[in-house]
């Protein structure tokens with residue numbers, strides 16, 4: 001398993017660096033292990049990074065440390081190539097040129113939309129000496145950017161959850177920061193709003209050229225909108241790569257499990273190929289490896305189902321979910337337990353099937369034992 005310092009972060013080096021973390025460790029008092037442990041990463045200009053991982057792996061702590069709400073014990077952080085913490089620097093959050101969007105929107109209930117958006121600018125105006133007119137103009141621009149023209153005088157209680165999150169985004173963008181941090185920005189929204197707002201947030205950030213880091217524990221969300229995904233586990237970044245690379249070549253069994261929700265079966269190398277409980281798997285279908293045994297990863301869409309008479313069948317369809325374009329089936333296998341397959345083919349619960357494996361061109365990953 002790679003350690004934080006070994007995780008490759010070469011992909012962002014072609015873009016000019018907006019944020020850099022070097023071996024950053026943060027441990028809360030009374031905690032036995034660090035919440036973030038020697039995390040290094042680099043974020044390029046205009047890049048959108050997802051921090052993905054299970055509950056408690058350190059995503060929010062990492063975001064809060066970048067924002068300046070937490071002070072790490074060791075390591076350093078630089079924004080626009082200037083140290084903001086470590087290396088003798090200790091720049092407070094309000095002077096970090098970073099916009100923040102919280103999960104619960106954190107709007108002021110007694111302020112209108114335009115005053116909520118302008119609030120941060122007033123605070124900043126101490127440094128930038130903006131006039132009230134300039135503040136209003138910038139706030140108005142940000143409101144237009146998030147598609148809320150006409151809502152300027154409304155109060156938060158008279159807005160939907162999605163509209164409130166747009167206000168929060170406008171407030172973060174109004175000072176035109178080079179980096180926007182978003183902590184589970186869509187998790188309080190219902191599924192329809194969530195699906196379109198996440199795409200919109202991506203295109204708004206891309207439109208203004210801002211870099212972004214967002215926290216999520218939803219792997220589909222991370223893969224759908226991020227340019228790169230950092231998968232975290234126990235305070236460390238276990239893999240930092242494009243969504244495609246994470247999906248096709250997960251660096252560990254943990255990542256494969258968490259991100260792809262694939263099937264895993266034990267496999268042993270033999271002269272004919274890989275022996276498994278599901279039968280022989282052709283060696284040419286498996287990604288090159290020197291291992292003689294391991295766990296083979298079969299993505300749900302790589303299992304193809306063929307109806308067979310019940311006598312011959314090793315697998316029975318025991319559950320079915322209609323997903324719109326396709327079905328997700330749960331199949332029972334006498335020794336392998338449950339398997340899951342996604343396909344457009346229609347079967348009924350109780351049908352008996354045989355499976356064949358048709359991997360994507362990059363092959364089936366095998367995690368050595």
Ligand SMILES: Nc1ncnc2c1ncn2[C@@H]1O[C@H](COP(=O)(O)OP(=O)(O)OP(=O)(O)O)[C@@H](O)[C@H]1O
Pocket residue numbers: 028029031035053054055056057058059060061062217
């Ligand atoms: N203020 C705090 N004091 C002490 N321990 C904390 C504090 N905040 C977080 N922790 C601990 O640090 C670890 C990382 O927490 P963090 O909130 O960063 O994880 P997370 O990945 O964002 O989790 P979630 O997805 O549940 O929000 C956890 O073990 C958590 O209990």
